[in-house]
Amino acid sequence: MAALETLLDPTGTDERTTDATLAPRPGSLRGLRIGLLDNTKANGTALLANIAELLRQTHGIGETRTYTKSYFGTPLADELRDRIAAECDVVVSAIGDCGSCSAATVADGVILERAGVPTVSICSDSFLMSGAAMAEVQGFPGFEFMTVRHPVASLDADGLRERAREAVPEVLRILGVEA
Template structure:
């Protein structure tokens, strides 16, 4: 008797992709938000957006857009948000599949030329890293914050947003050379 394993991803190696050019600053930027069905996703991403506006002078935070699918947006949603935003917050990743999908959506924005940051919780770091590699962006950085998120109150979510905002700024606004060296170091640490 033999067992056939079906893997729901292409069998050929994914070509390396190029991420978006980093922003010189959050100041004056428009922040987009793309969230999935996860409880507290919109609230956490909106709280991070508010902090980017208050602390880093973002010009505007667009209303959150819920993915049309359970975890993934339509091409029209991606294009609409990419056309309006200078940077995008994506999530919420607090389990295996939603973490991988959040990173996939961030990779799609990156390939469209818009810096994007997926938000995942620490237990699902490996899931996010695997998806980044699968998307051809093995050095794609994303925010990791403590788990859980779905059971938190609004005040607790705001505290997590405070933990995340400096990571968001570092990922989106890093100088290109600094970003490349940080990404290479991060990739090395993931491989260890």
């Protein structure tokens, strides 16, 4: 008879995979502190900045704070999670535009939701399956993240503004805010 082997979660977050409850949705973004979590991929910061500007114009968001992960392919570190949770009301995280960074971007969203911060994770549509697989691995198969049209990394300023305009309605929907 073959012996059973223990499988390990490659993300190293196995002990946190039991809560599949979303953080409470804000209802409105007016005056809220918005965290922008950049995973260091090309154009991630610019996409997030464009989204924040549109949210400022249309929904009166308060301060924005940009955070940068140390590496795009792994989930955010506990100390960064704690800092973001203490300093922000909601978070938008971007951009998953390859397999490992898409999985990590979704993991970041799950981790922040479990820390009580409503989060929108953004991946490019070519990596939808990678993001969905990570939500499953994280024990949160219903975690709702969003996609934008691929590619993002090669876009110019006009292309990034267009992707941001396309993304904002979905960002609002996931955060439970009326457009």
